[in-house]
Amino acid sequence: xxxxxxxxxxxxxxxxxxxxxxxxxxxxxxxxxxxxxxxxxxxxxxxxxxxxxxxxxxxxxxxxxxxxxxxxxxxxxxxxxxxxxxxxxxxxxxxxxxxxxxxxxxxxxxxxxxxxxxxxxxxxxxxxxxxxxxxxxxx
Amino acid sequence: xxxxxxxxxxxxxxxxxxxxxxxxxxxxxxxxxxxxxxxxxxxxxxxxxxxxxxxxxxxxxxxxxxxxxxxxxxxxxxxxxxxxxxxxxxxxxxxxxxxxxxxxxxxxxxxxxxxxxxxxxxxxxxxxxxxxxxxxxxxxxxxxxxxxxxxxxxxxxxxxxxxxxxxxxxxxxxxxxxxxxxxxxxxxxxxxxxxxxxxxxxxxxxxxxxxxxxxxxxxxxxxxxxxxxxxxxxxxxxxxxxxxxxxxxxxxxxxxx
Numbered sequence: 001x002x003x004x005x006x007x008x009x010x011x012x013x014x015x016x017x018x019x020x021x022x023x024x025x026x027x028x029x030x031x032x033x034x035x036x037x038x039x040x041x042x043x044x045x046x047x048x049x050x051x052x053x054x055x056x057x058x059x060x061x062x063x064x065x066x067x068x069x070x071x072x073x074x075x076x077x078x079x080x081x082x083x084x085x086x087x088x089x090x091x092x093x094x095x096x097x098x099x100x101x102x103x104x105x106x107x108x109x110x111x112x113x114x115x116x117x118x119x120x121x122x123x124x125x126x127x128x129x130x131x132x133x134x135x136x137x138x139x
Numbered sequence: 140x141x142x143x144x145x146x147x148x149x150x151x152x153x154x155x156x157x158x159x160x161x162x163x164x165x166x167x168x169x170x171x172x173x174x175x176x177x178x179x180x181x182x183x184x185x186x187x188x189x190x191x192x193x194x195x196x197x198x199x200x201x202x203x204x205x206x207x208x209x210x211x212x213x214x215x216x217x218x219x220x221x222x223x224x225x226x227x228x229x230x231x232x233x234x235x236x237x238x239x240x241x242x243x244x245x246x247x248x249x250x251x252x253x254x255x256x257x258x259x260x261x262x263x264x265x266x267x268x269x270x271x272x273x274x275x276x277x278x279x280x281x282x283x284x285x286x287x288x289x290x291x292x293x294x295x296x297x298x299x300x301x302x303x304x305x306x307x308x309x310x311x312x313x314x315x316x317x318x319x320x321x322x323x324x325x326x327x328x329x330x331x332x333x334x335x336x337x338x339x340x341x342x343x344x345x346x347x348x349x350x351x352x353x354x355x356x357x358x359x360x361x362x363x364x365x366x367x368x369x370x371x372x373x374x375x376x377x378x379x380x381x382x383x384x385x386x387x388x389x390x391x392x393x394x395x396x
Contacts, residue, residue: 116286117300117308118269
């Protein structure tokens with residue numbers, strides 16, 4: 001039986017990281033990264049746009065830092081400033097997990113997705129899946 | 140962020156992800172171990188691919204139902220009820236072979252979630268191969284937010300479903316190819332690419348998702364008569380349908396339960 005049991009004490013890479021972003025300037029509230037699902041993207045009336053640089057988060061794979069751009073209250077772009085080395089035992093955290101999370105989060109216009117529902121995947125398919133990325137981000 | 144407890148387990152030919160947000164206690168850690176052991180137990184008893192499982196023995200008539208684990212009797216009874224409710228579109232014997240798998244995974248996940256909850260883990264999410272049961276909240280005041288993978292591009296999220304105690308199940312052909320038989324025709328259902336159903340408890344939600352997927356184009360009519368069920372569907376032609384409770388948020392179909 002293959003088991004990975006881990007307890008974490010802090011917010012780590014990927015999606016979870018995005019909600020920990022601190023604005024580098026004063027314009028937009030960080031709320032813009034996680035709008036309410038009310039149908040109106042500017043329900044607060046103040047979310048416009050801006051660039052936010054996340055703090056460096058130390059994960060078991062190494063330091064991770066991202067910068068996001070919010071436009072019209074919507075997550076428009078994610079730039080990965082720092083990712084763990086692509087050498088080492090878990091290179092896919094950088095090559096696969098982070099880009100997939102970014103793409104999904106941008107597409108959904110939200111900064112936080114906790115888990116993924118999709119047609120049953122095999123163990124092999126899981127490795128390339130978004131859920132795998134989320135698990136890696138959280139572990 | 141508070142302490143979180145994560146666990147990934149490869150079992151039943153797929154992958155289970157546990158995400159426990161309640162700060163872990165020894166009791167919660169023990170419940171997680173029990174929940175993982177439970178999944179392996181279910182696989183050993185119910186797998187139609189294991190020649191030594193009770194389901195295989197029942198199918199081969201080397202075992203009778205009264206000698207089976209009570210859970211086997213319960214699941215087959217549940218399958219019979221679902222079959223009646225869905226006009227035969229759900230069956231424990233797709234293609235004539237005993238295989239209640241369509242009911243087993245959701246039920247196993249819901250039971251694993253119950254084990255965690257009973258041990259005090261009131262905030263958690265269990266995801267088994269894309270079928271999800273959540274309890275409580277991921278963080279105070281926040282609902283669990285579940286992305287529905289786009290069957291045409293699984294790195295995309297096609298819809299979002301959020302809520303506290305919710306169950307979300309998706310049936311589809313995206314990875315395994317057409318493998319869900321329509322009992323009405325005996326052939327694989329191909330009209331839909333994927334059908335996602337949202338409810339409160341996964342046993343029923345997962346089984347109904349399988350049944351509705353097998354209905355193909357008829358699923359929309361069937362769902363329309365059941366306002367308590369919420370569904371997001373992508374057809375083989377690429378058309379997308381969402382039941383009325385879905386709203387649109389940033390262009391993404393969005394359901395708050």
